[in-house]
Amino acid sequence: MKRMELAAIATLAIAFLGLSASQPDSDLCSIEKSVIHHMEPAGVTRTTPQFIREIAIEDRYAVALWVLGEAGGTATLQKKGDKWVVLYAGGGWNSAGGLIDEGVPKAIAHRLARDVGMSG
Numbered sequence: 001m002k003r004m005e006l007a008a009i010a011t012l013a014i015a016f017l018g019l020s021a022s023q024p025d026s027d028l029c030s031i032e033k034s035v036i037h038h039m040e041p042a043g044v045t046r047t048t049p050q051f052i053r054e055i056a057i058e059d060r061y062a063v064a065l066w067v068l069g070e071a072g073g074t075a076t077l078q079k080k081g082d083k084w085v086v087l088y089a090g091g092g093w094n095s096a097g098g099l100i101d102e103g104v105p106k107a108i109a110h111r112l113a114r115d116v117g118m119s120g
Helices: 003-017 025-042 096-101 106-115
Strands: 052-058 061-068 071-080 083-090
Touching: 025 052, 025 061, 025 071, 025 083, 052 106, 061 106, 071 096, 096 106
Parallel strands: none
Antiparallel strands: 052 061, 061 071, 071 083
């Protein structure tokens, strides 16, 4: 494939998955890989279709929304050095309060929650 076709396909995939095209591709890929690696005991692999539904990044924190079969949840990540580290991955919360409980600063938690459609 030509480079332009690959770029168009990547842009469509990002739009389809709800990912922000303004985020660096390396961050999005690193976040996705970190969450998948963390969720491997639950049977998640790189070939699990549409596992990551949305990613929001604010400063050195990120939230990834995921779906696995009929289950779904969130992953909270923090960038340490050049790597994204999973602080939490599971279900059970859908608000900024859950992010704050995982160590995300309050202002950032509220922006992340807003960006992925959680309650403030």
